[in-house]
Structure formats: structure tokens, C-alpha cells
Amino acid sequence: MQTPVLEIVNLCKRFGDRTAVDDVSLRVPAGSFFGLVGPNGAGKTTTLSMAVGLLRPDSGTVRVEGLDVWADPVAARSRLGVLPDGLxxxxxxxxxxxxxxxxxxxxxxxxxxxxxxxxxxxxxxxxxxxxxxxxxxxxxxxxxxxxxxxxxxxPSLLVLDEPFEAVDPVSALTIRAMLRQFIAIGGTVVLSSHVMATVEQLCDHVAVVHRGRIAAAGPLDRVRAGATLEERLVELVGADLDLTRSPSWLVS
Structure with a gap:
């Protein structure tokens, strides 16, 4: 089996009594455009921060092209390009x-x-x-x-946390084209986003994170299972939506 560009194994992180990341494992294939999605507070940013060496995990390992991010940080991070949350x-x-x-x-x-x-x-x-x-x-x-x-x-691997947030539409098109070219020359991209349409347009692999765990992961079409990514995410996280509700003072 080909060595994944990014391999996350049994990653865990707690903040006090709260478990932010709970035994997360992921394999990101070389040359893939990998999307990480999930509701607010699901653990996406914490997972990515540990994956790139910005936050030390309580347990688990992360390897970039086979190099341990924490045991061999200089060599591993030389392969990484990172756009973190709260840059x-x-x-x-x-x-x-x-x-x-x-x-x-x-x-x-x-x-x-x-x-x-x-x-x-x-x-x-x-x-x-x-x-x-x-x-x-x-x-x-x-x-x-x-x-x-x-x-x-x-770098050979880009890890981007919400790269299109607050970016104007023209610049967003430029960034999309640049990232596709990066993939075309053999690079790999991992990005998190709350915009499901963007993930569906760009990504060929996706992982859904919910309450610090991986709810589903794999090729985009397999994870979608015949639905849109937004519909599938709602199904996987068990959201009970009532779209008729509104603040009482706004209801006539």
C-alpha cells in the first residue's frame, strides 16, 4: 500500500473535561484534494493544528510523507505549507x-x-x-x-483552515485555480471549510468530523452516498432541524 502523504493515527486531545478530538485516524492519499467538514466545534481546527505541529496531542501520531511531525519536526514541516485558523x-x-x-x-x-x-x-x-x-x-x-x-x-502538502473565508469572489477563483494546479503537479491539499459547495467543487476525498470523531471518510462520492454533501453531513451529525422556528418578536 502506498504511503499516505498525511497519516493521522489515534489522535486525541482534551481541554479540561472536554474531549475535543477523540481517537481520530485519517489517511490522505498523495495527489488528493481532501476536505475536512463538520459543524462548529466538531474538532476540525484542533485536528489540523495537531496534524501540522502547532498543538501537541495528548496521544496519537501524525506522519507527513512517513516523517513523524513530533519526533522529526524539522524534516516533516519542511514538506508542509500551512494556513492556520486565526493566522x-x-x-x-x-x-x-x-x-x-x-x-x-x-x-x-x-x-x-x-x-x-x-x-x-x-x-x-x-x-x-x-x-x-x-x-x-x-x-x-x-x-x-x-x-x-x-x-x-x-511544499508537497498544503494544510489550509478555511482558506476562502472573507476572500472576495474574484480572488477565490484565483486561489481555486492555483490549488488545482498545485494538485496537477503532484501536490496534495487538505482543507477545512463550512461551505459544502466549495468542498464538492474542489475535493475528491472528504472526512466528516462530529464531536471529535470521524463520522465518515473516503472518496467524495462514497461519503455523499447519492445525496449532496450538505444533506449527508446533516444526516451524519444527527441534526434535528426545525426550519420554521424564528424569534417570537419577528413572527407576526
Whole structure:
């Protein structure tokens, strides 16, 4: 069996009395576009944070291309490009300075880092804001510069938490095209999203997370089981929806 690009085995995390991630295991095949979906508070962000080495698990292992994220962090993370939830950036740098600085931290030669920064800024429509401080960027612009930073060193695996949140429709089309090209050249993408239509358009594999566990995982069509992904998610999480309810003061 081919070694998965990302392998999560029996991952657990508790915060006090609450179990956020409960024995989660996932295998992400090479070259796949893998979507992680589920209701708010399901454990998606906690799972991804542990998968990329930002949050230490209570138990379990994570391997990137066979490298243990916690036992061999430098080698494992060199393969990773990460856009985390609640992205914190050096806000007193300009967009160009940020990418150049991160490129140098990644060991890129100055000319290579500058050239890649130029290309990414142009593709993501940030060239006009390359000398603007990151603190003055909008939420959508921060998402785009964060994605640029994740791609800068040429990773083989991208892990993106809500990459389209607050991004305008034109930029979203650009990002989708870029991610598809990344897959086409042999990369792998894992993303979380609350927008089921986006996941269905982009992803060929999906996992549904509910109450810290995997409710279903596999190829998209198998998980959907003849329904839309939204319908299947509602079924899997056991949501009892009453769409007729409304605040009493809004009902005539």
C-alpha cells in the first residue's frame, strides 16, 4: 500500500473535561484534494493544528510523507505549507517584507525568495499592496498573504483552515485555480471549510468530523452516498432541524 502523504493515527486531545478530538485516524492519499467538514466545534481546527505541529496531542501520531511531525519536526514541516485558523502574522512588515523574511527563514537564497515573492504577490492580486503594512491588510488580504507564505518554499502538502473565508469572489477563483494546479503537479491539499459547495467543487476525498470523531471518510462520492454533501453531513451529525422556528418578536 502506498504511503499516505498525511497519516493521522489515534489522535486525541482534551481541554479540561472536554474531549475535543477523540481517537481520530485519517489517511490522505498523495495527489488528493481532501476536505475536512463538520459543524462548529466538531474538532476540525484542533485536528489540523495537531496534524501540522502547532498543538501537541495528548496521544496519537501524525506522519507527513512517513516523517513523524513530533519526533522529526524539522524534516516533516519542511514538506508542509500551512494556513492556520486565526493566522498571526508579523504586522509591522509589509507584504513583500513578510514573504522575503519567511523565504530566508526557510533557507531560500535572497534572489529566489524575492522572485517567488514577486510571483505570488502578482498572482494573488497583492502587488499593489506589497509596500502596505500587514496590520493594514483586510481579513481577505491576510488570508491571501498567508496562502502565499504557505506556498513560498514549495511544499508537497498544503494544510489550509478555511482558506476562502472573507476572500472576495474574484480572488477565490484565483486561489481555486492555483490549488488545482498545485494538485496537477503532484501536490496534495487538505482543507477545512463550512461551505459544502466549495468542498464538492474542489475535493475528491472528504472526512466528516462530529464531536471529535470521524463520522465518515473516503472518496467524495462514497461519503455523499447519492445525496449532496450538505444533506449527508446533516444526516451524519444527527441534526434535528426545525426550519420554521424564528424569534417570537419577528413572527407576526
Amino acid at each position: 498571526a502574522l508579523p504586522e509591522r512588515l509589509t507584504g513583500r517584507e513578510l514573504l522575503t523574511y519567511l523565504g530566508r527563514l526557510r533557507g531560500l537564497a535572497p534572489r529566489v525568495a524575492a522572485g517567488r515573492a514577486d510571483e505570488l504577490l502578482a498572482i494573488l492580486d497583492l502587488a499593489g499592496a506589497d509596500r502596505t503594512l500587514v496590520i493594514d491588510y483586510s481579513t481577505g488580504m491576510r488570508k491571501k498573504i498567508g496562502l502565499a507564505a504557505a506556498l513560498l518554499h514549495g
